Amino acid sequence: MTCPPEDAAPVDPAPILARCRELGFALAGVAHLAPSRYADHVRAWIASGRHGTMTYLADDLETRLSPAALLPGARAAIVVADRYAPRGGAMPSAPEAPECPAPRIPARIARYAQGRDYHDIVKRRLHALSDELRALRPGAEFRTCVDSAPIMERELAERAGLGWIGKHTLLIHPEFGSWFLLGVVLTTLELRTSDTPVPDHCGSCTRCIDACPTGCITPWSVDASRCIAYLTIERREPIPPDLSAHLGEWLFGCDVCQEVCPHNSARSGAWREAHPEPMHPGYASRADAIDALDVLAWTASDRASARLNEATRRAKLALIQRNAAHIVGGALNGNHGARARARLEALAGDPGTPHLVRDAARRALASSGRPEPKARCADTPNAGTARQAPPPPASS
Numbered sequence: 001m002t003c004p005p006e007d008a009a010p011v012d013p014a015p016i017l018a019r020c021r022e023l024g025f026a027l028a029g030v031a032h033l034a035p036s037r038y039a040d041h042v043r044a045w046i047a048s049g050r051h052g053t054m055t056y057l058a059d060d061l062e063t064r065l066s067p068a069a070l071l072p073g074a075r076a077a078i079v080v081a082d083r084y085a086p087r088g089g090a091m092p093s094a095p096e097a098p099e100c101p102a103p104r105i106p107a108r109i110a111r112y113a114q115g116r117d118y119h120d121i122v123k124r125r126l127h128a129l130s131d132e133l134r135a136l137r138p139g140a141e142f143r144t145c146v147d148s149a150p151i152m153e154r155e156l157a158e159r160a161g162l163g164w165i166g167k168h169t170l171l172i173h174p175e176f177g178s179w180f181l182l183g184v185v186l187t188t189l190e191l192r193t194s195d196t197p198v199p200d201h202c203g204s205c206t207r208c209i210d211a212c213p214t215g216c217i218t219p220w221s222v223d224a225s226r227c228i229a230y231l232t233i234e235r236r237e238p239i240p241p242d243l244s245a246h247l248g249e250w251l252f253g254c255d256v257c258q259e260v261c262p263h264n265s266a267r268s269g270a271w272r273e274a275h276p277e278p279m280h281p282g283y284a285s286r287a288d289a290i291d292a293l294d295v296l297a298w299t300a301s302d303r304a305s306a307r308l309n310e311a312t313r314r315a316k317l318a319l320i321q322r323n324a325a326h327i328v329g330g331a332l333n334g335n336h337g338a339r340a341r342a343r344l345e346a347l348a349g350d351p352g353t354p355h356l357v358r359d360a361a362r363r364a365l366a367s368s369g370r371p372e373p374k375a376r377c378a379d380t381p382n383a384g385t386a387r388q389a390p391p392p393p394a395s396s
C-alpha cells in the first residue's frame with residue numbers, strides 16, 4: 001500500500017480501501033464525521049427508555065452523536081464490514097467444532113457469536129491497518145473502534161456507502177445482505193469520503209416487523225428494551241414475564257429479523273460464483289445450539305470447559321442459566337417435559353441457586369410452558385434509526 005503525499009488533500013482512499021479488502025473485509029469505505037443526522041431520533045429513543053438498562057448509551061449520548069469528538073483533529077472514518085454468515089443456508093462449521101448429539105432442548109446462539117470472538121477478529125486487522133498507515137504517514141493519528149467506543153457504526157457505514165439501514169435498523173448491502181460486523185478507524189488524515197449512498201431497498205416489505213417474536217420493531221426503530229438480543233445478553237435483571245414468554249429457543253442473541261429478510265435469502269451456485277463472498281474463517285460455527293438442560297446443570301468449571309463460543313463468554317453463568325431456564329420452561333409440554341420440570345423444580349427449590357436463575361426457574365414453572373399472545377409495542381414510526389442494543393451486533 002502507498003499513500004499519496006501529505007499535501008494532496010483530500011487523500012484518495014483507494015489504496016487504503018484496497019488494503020482493507022486484502023485484509024479480508026468484505027466492504028470498506030470512508031465516511032465524513034459530521035454530527036449524526038439522526039440525533040433528534042436517538043435523543044427521543046433514549047428519552048422514551050428504549051435503551052433499557054443500557055445506561056451507558058444515555059451517558060455517552062452526545063459523544064456518540066459527534067464521532068469527531070473521539071479523536072482530536074479527526075477528519076474521516078475508515079469503515080469496514082466483516083461478513084460472518086453466508087446468504088441463506090447454514091453456517092460453515094469450524095474444523096475444531098466438537099461432534100455433539102442433537103440437543104434435547106435446543107438453546108440457540110446468534111450467528112455472530114457462533115465462532116471466535118468478533119472483537120478480536122476485527123480489531124487485530126484494524127490495528128494492523130492503523131500501524132501500516134502510521135508508518136506511511138507518521139504525523140497522522142488513528143483510533144480503532146470495534147464495539148469499544150461510543151460511536152454510531154451503522155450510520156458511518158451508511159455514509160461510507162456500504163449499504164442502507166433496513167427497517168430492522170441493521171445495515172444491508174444489496175448483494176451480500178446484513179450478516180455484517182462493523183469496525184471503524186478514525187483518523188486525522190483528510191480522506192476523500194464516499195458520496196454515493198446506497199438506496200433503500202426495503203420498499204413495502206415488513207417481514208422483519210411481522211416476524212419479530214417480541215414485536216419490538218417499528219419501521220427504522222427497535223425498542224431495545226424488548227429485543228431478545230438485549231434481554232439475553234445485556235439485561236442483568238430478571239426478564240419481564242410478558243417478554244420471557246417469547247424468548248423461544250434463544251439463549252444468546254436473536255437472528256429472527258435477519259433470517260426472514262429477503263436480502264439474506266439463499267442464492268444460486270452461479271450467483272455465488274459470480275459474487276465470491278469473503279468471510280473470515282474465524283466466524284465458522286463451533287455450535288449453533290447447545291442443550292438447555294445441560295446448561296442448567298453447569299457449574300462454573302463446566303461452563304469454562306464447555307466448547308462454548310468465545311463471544312458468549314461475556315455473559316455470566318447465572319445470566320446464561322436464567323435464559324436456559326426460560327427456554328426449558330417453554331419445553332415443559334414437550335418430549336423432555338418430565339426431565340425439564342424436575343430440573344426447574346430442583347433449581348427453584350435450592351437456596352444455593354443464584355437469585356436470577358431461581359427466579360427464572362420459578363416463573364418458568366408457573367407459566368407451565370404456555371406461550372402468551374405475541375407481544376406488541378406501541379407503534380412509533382421513525383423514533384430512531386440506530387439499534388443501540390447489543391450487537392450487533394454489531395456493531396453492527
Ligand code: SF4
Nearest residue numbers: 212227228254256257
Ligand atoms: S433481534 Fe430478535 S427480538 Fe430483536 S428486533 Fe430482531 S427479531 Fe426482534
Ligand code: SF4
Nearest residue numbers: 166167202205208261
Ligand atoms: S425484512 Fe424487509 S423490511 Fe425488514 S430489513 Fe429486510 S427488506 Fe427491510
